[in-house]
Amino acid sequence: MDSPTTYFHWGFILISLPNLLVIAGMVVLFAIALVAPFPHGGKDDGRD
Amino acid sequence: MKGVTQEEYYRGVRMAPYDLVKELAIALAGVGVLALVVSAVVSSPDEPPVTISAWVQSDPVDFVTTATGELAGTTTSAGYGQPYNATADAAQKWGPISPQAWLGARIPIDSANTFVIQPLQRAAFGNAQLDTAVKTWQAASADDQGKWTDAYTKALTDAKVADDGTITVADGDYGPLPLMMANLLGMARSGALDGLLQISGRFYQTDYTPALLFMGDGGYLDGLAGSWNLHGDQWGMMNETGQYPGQTWLWLYTMWYQVFPFNSDTGALGLSSANADLGIVILMTLLTAALALVPLIPILRDIPRWVPIHRLIWRRYYSAKVSA
Amino acid sequence: MDATSKEIPHPAAEPANWTLRVRRYIDRLLPMDHLLPDRQPYYVGSWVYVFGVVTIAALVWVVGSGVVLSFMGPQWWHVSGVGRFFNSLHFWSVQLFFIFMVLHLWGQYFMASWRDGRAATWLIGVVIFGVSILTAFTGYLSQQNFDSQFIAINAKDAMNGAGIGAFFNVLNFGQMYGLHVMLLPIGVTFLVVWHIVMVRTRGVVKPIDPEGANRS
Numbered sequence: 301m302d303s304p305t306t307y308f309h310w311g312f313i314l315i316s317l318p319n320l321l322v323i324a325g326m327v328v329l330f331a332i333a334l335v336a337p338f339p340h341g342g343k344d345d346g347r348d
Numbered sequence: 349m350k351g352v353t354q355e356e357y358y359r360g361v362r363m364a365p366y367d368l369v370k371e372l373a374i375a376l377a378g379v380g381v382l383a384l385v386v387s388a389v390v391s392s393p394d395e396p397p398v399t400i401s402a403w404v405q406s407d408p409v410d411f412v413t414t415a416t417g418e419l420a421g422t423t424t425s426a427g428y429g430q431p432y433n434a435t436a437d438a439a440q441k442w443g444p445i446s447p448q449a450w451l452g453a454r455i456p457i458d459s460a461n462t463f464v465i466q467p468l469q470r471a472a473f474g475n476a477q478l479d480t481a482v483k484t485w486q487a488a489s490a491d492d493q494g495k496w497t498d499a500y501t502k503a504l505t506d507a508k509v510a511d512d513g514t515i516t517v518a519d520g521d522y523g524p525l526p527l528m529m530a531n532l533l534g535m536a537r538s539g540a541l542d543g544l545l546q547i548s549g550r551f552y553q554t555d556y557t558p559a560l561l562f563m564g565d566g567g568y569l570d571g572l573a574g575s576w577n578l579h580g581d582q583w584g585m586m587n588e589t590g591q592y593p594g595q596t597w598l599w600l601y602t603m604w605y606q607v608f609p610f611n612s613d614t615g616a617l618g619l620s621s622a623n624a625d626l627g628i629v630i631l632m633t634l635l636t637a638a639l640a641l642v643p644l645i646p647i648l649r650d651i652p653r654w655v656p657i658h659r660l661i662w663r664r665y666y667s668a669k670v671s672a
Numbered sequence: 673m674d675a676t677s678k679e680i681p682h683p684a685a686e687p688a689n690w691t692l693r694v695r696r697y698i699d700r701l702l703p704m705d706h707l708l709p710d711r712q713p714y715y716v717g718s719w720v721y722v723f724g725v726v727t728i729a730a731l732v733w734v735v736g737s738g739v740v741l742s743f744m745g746p747q748w749w750h751v752s753g754v755g756r757f758f759n760s761l762h763f764w765s766v767q768l769f770f771i772f773m774v775l776h777l778w779g780q781y782f783m784a785s786w787r788d789g790r791a792a793t794w795l796i797g798v799v800i801f802g803v804s805i806l807t808a809f810t811g812y813l814s815q816q817n818f819d820s821q822f823i824a825i826n827a828k829d830a831m832n833g834a835g836i837g838a839f840f841n842v843l844n845f846g847q848m849y850g851l852h853v854m855l856l857p858i859g860v861t862f863l864v865v866w867h868i869v870m871v872r873t874r875g876v877v878k879p880i881d882p883e884g885a886n887r888s
Contacts, residue, residue: 314583319593363712554845
């Protein structure tokens with residue numbers, strides 16, 4: 301884990317593989333959170 | 349909507365059971381398991397720090413060149429300006445704005461004396477040759493000193509490193525410099541210079557300013573940093589040694605160093621690589637303030653209405669509305 | 673209302689007793705069933721809503737691992753395998769903290785959660801983001817390894833350019849370490865508690881509704 305990592309160079313962007321994975325992972329996680337069904341608790345108990 | 353109670357705000361809104369404490373407990377356990385497992389599997393980065401001694405053993409010519417530069421006043425620290433010294437026109441400024449200059453030389457560092465002369469004066473005790481050499485240097489005129497440092501610096505570009513780590517250069521008029529530098533080299537190799545610069549004459553201390561400034565003036569530490577892509581022009585702020593993620597949240601801060609005008613020598617609007625630090629600090633302060641004040645900024649505060657992400661988040665609410 | 677109290681509430685008269693005034697203020701602002709509600713509006717039904725609590729969970733692990741590291745001293749993790757493990761815990765929980773904090777920021781932005789009197793909650797959130805970055809920065813400077821050496825040497829230019837380098841000396845380990853283990857964590861914790869109190873006081877914001885009418 302202590303050897304140099306891979307870098308990606310697109311235009312003026314230079315990013316390391318671990319950083320790219322973190323950022324891409326965040327975008328994926330956000331997208332999943334948007335669409336994944338959320339467990340709904342018990343029925344409405346009528347209280348307000 | 350000041351003064352609206354929750355009862356009033358949620359009047360007519362259907363409520364459903366929700367367990368916040370259980371949610372927190374699950375989150376604590378989940379984050380914990382994730383952190384524990386990843387830590388056990390991949391550990392964390394820890395590149396050992398460099399010392400002056402390591403620098404000298406790796407690249408004695410760079411060390412001696414740097415030390416000579418300190419005497420000549422040509423190194424980064426020697427001509428830095430505030431807060432280390434009051435070098436004219438060294439502080440970053442944008443038009444009349446120059447907070448670096450306004451606050452003065454509050455951390456005075458005299459590069460030539462701190463990094464070269466004073467250590468050699470300590471080593472000169474019982475070393476008559478070195479004592480004479482240092483006194484010769486200090487008694488010499490600025491012209492002579494400049495002549496010697498110029499000539500020696502040029503000669504160092506073709507220096508030869510012997511097996512024992514000492515360096516030799518072509519014959520020339522360098523004054524007392526070769527002897528001074530040979531002694532400084534020896535001190536550095538032994539670790540004595542690390543000790544002297546770190547302790548700075550005190551016993552207890554936690555401030556590494558002199559040692560770090562001196563090492564920063566040379567090429568060894570800087571070269572290592574470049575190999576790890578930590579330099580400013582390599583998006584370095586975001587990066588980490590080894591195969592670990594860095595400070596990804598600094599992406600916008602470091603991005604500006606890669607773009608015009610901050611990456612250009614000529615620049616525009618008075619901003620260039622010469623005052624990039626000042627310019628980018630000002631820019632990021634403004635952008636952070638804008639983020640904090642989004643609720644007050646037209647267009648920025650309206651984008652969420654235009655982008656249908658909220659329709660995904662609240663789709664149950666919107667579908668109930670349609671069927672109502 | 674306290675059923676056993678003999679006082680009859682009169683809107684015009686503030687009680688003379690300061691303790692009673694403070695208690696009544698807190699009761700009005702954040703009664704227990706608002707601080708720890710067992711129900712939420714039914715539209716709180718998206719995974720986007722959990723990013724906030726996961727960020728808090730990560731912060732707990734950051735502080736916990738940090739406490740262990742500070743107890744054992746700044747050199748421990750360089751010389752001990754257990755120390756290195758706690759450093760790793762600290763390192764990765766910080767990564768998780770920022771990941772989930774930013775996801776929480778994205779979610780709250782696209783929900784325009786500053787509406788209906790919640791602008792201050794948003795502002796405090798951005799301040800937390802900024803103070804967290806500063807806390808992480810002092811942490812990276814406290815590592816006492818190669819990374820911290822170069823970060824110090826490089827970052828000093830930004831601090832000096834901004835005019836604060838003499839007061840916030842990134843080359844001064846003692847100062848950076850002290851800020852990192854005490855002053856800034858206190859600041860972050862205080863701000864996070866304030867942020868949570870603000871959220872619980874007002875409740876979650878209603879969905880964006882261009883028609884303006886309430887929907888149940």
